[in-house]
Amino acid sequence: MNLSFFLAIKNLKSSIKLFFLVVSILSFSFINLSFFNSLNNGIEDVTNTKLIDYAFADLTIIPKEEETFIYETEEILKKVRSLGSVYAASPRLSATGSLFDDKGSFIPVIKGIDINEERYISKFHSSIERGSYLGRNVRDEVILGDELVGNLDGAKGTTGFEPLDLRVGQRAKLIFDNGVEKSYTVSGIMDTLFWIPDFYLLISIDELREVYGFNEDISSEILIKINEGYTKEDVKVQVANLGINAKVIDSLEELSLAETILESQKITTLLANVIGIFSTFIVIFIIIYINVNNKKKQLSILKAVGISEKTIIKSYVILSLLYAIAGIIIGFIGFAMLTLYLELNPIKLPMGFFYPQYTILELLTSSLIIIVSSLFGGFFASHKTVKKNIVSVLRGVD
């Protein structure tokens, strides 16, 4: 048997309480590293999903940089829908205005939608909390996001704004930014579980065009849902090759909003990882150092009888590795239990329900971080102690 391994096992057996202490600390470090990552993955995933489901679809056609609108909407729709890779395409027209109740007003994001086609590119139709979706060819109805009118229990929205007192079936006054004032019946209240679309006011695109005096060729954006089996990159190229007088983008990648949300999470994750690595290293170093220092006489005896420093250091590195492996195993069990619990009881955040998500690679990375930190901690601590003068230690001077 390898002498270092033999000494490591003996050391471990002789300080079993310390072993459990170190292992529990390392298992918490593992959970910390893995769980933080998986939470961020969950948030990232739900954010992406919500942005795709309500805000951007898979791809978005937007006006060219120098223009405010898309001016050939019908022709573009025809061309895009002809592609085999495209499942559906629907135009939207954006506007702003003030929505009033008896006491005050609020400025919603007004989205004019093609009531029939929109259901194929977004999930507004399945997010109606109260009332009903917009009827076909009905122009004097609106759908309000629940951030505008408060939640079911009358509580304020997640952003803290004072909601309007508007209910399904009521007439609501809307003054558009061009000064046109009209009243609409609230057809439904939607809760998308994502704060961005929950500030939307949905209205028929034909109605909105009429309010602004636009013809049917004008829109602010065209959202595209792609068929399964196709990649966004491929379809983006196909659409760009149609020769349309507009720009096609993968909004999730290109719009600063999505990037900001996701980048912030990535930075948070990175910081958590760095702190995790550092704290693991420090914890292991201190524990091994105390352990080694308490046994410095034994180390000096080993050195005195001819056991090499390399063998002694290796024994502590092996001991650290054993700590790390046990910590990872216990940590993984804790992580799995926590994840399972959250999968069964997802947490509700402003962007919706989410639960931790992880990949094997991420768990392996966390394991590697624990192992490497432990090995370095074990090495430096034992190296520092083993270099002490044998006689000084044996005589109790050092």
Next chain:
Amino acid sequence: MAFIEVKNIRKSYQFGKNNSVEILKGVNLDIEYGEFVALVGSSGSGKSTLLYIMGLLDQANEGKVIIHGHSMLEMTSTEQTNARLKYLGYVFQDFNLIPELTITENLEIIGIADSMSVEESRSRAHECLREVGLGDQLSKLPSELSGGQQQRVSIARSIMNKPLILFADEPTANLDSKNSQEIMSLFRSLNKKFNMTIVMVTHEDDFKKQVDRVIEMKDGVVIDSQ
């Protein structure tokens, strides 16, 4: 040429930034192969320090220790460790056994470090423990043995690698007279049986008669080595 040659060894210890005390002031000494010598002297005479330097456990500030023609103090740390493992044995005043290892394991690790298989090492450890009369205590921990028995284990450990020289630093200081005499007999037996060179630091006059030669030190120098 003597088996062990000690030439002009000087050793100082630093206290604080500017204070130092010279413990060994140019020690010269020869010890022959197979000789059993006692290093004696009053407390602070430098006998233990000299033993540790000869045994490669401490460094001298100046001078040479030549064993069997090899200048030991000029060796690298790794070479000195290897020399301690293969050619030198140690017996300390307070035994210095590893408390969490059984007495067999205390010996076994030396064999394993010296490239023996676990079985060979265990077999040799048992042989050494039987040699010192502990053949019936093989799986005990040091804490389960008396002081005299622990010192026997320490002696068994020192002969595990069949050393050329055995260094003993006041091996009987913590033992009663009966155990002390038994340990001395053991040393003498090892010296005769294996022709092992033994250098022992002692302050007990009774043992001076039981060694081949007494080397007396005072104030960091050898004053009598006849």
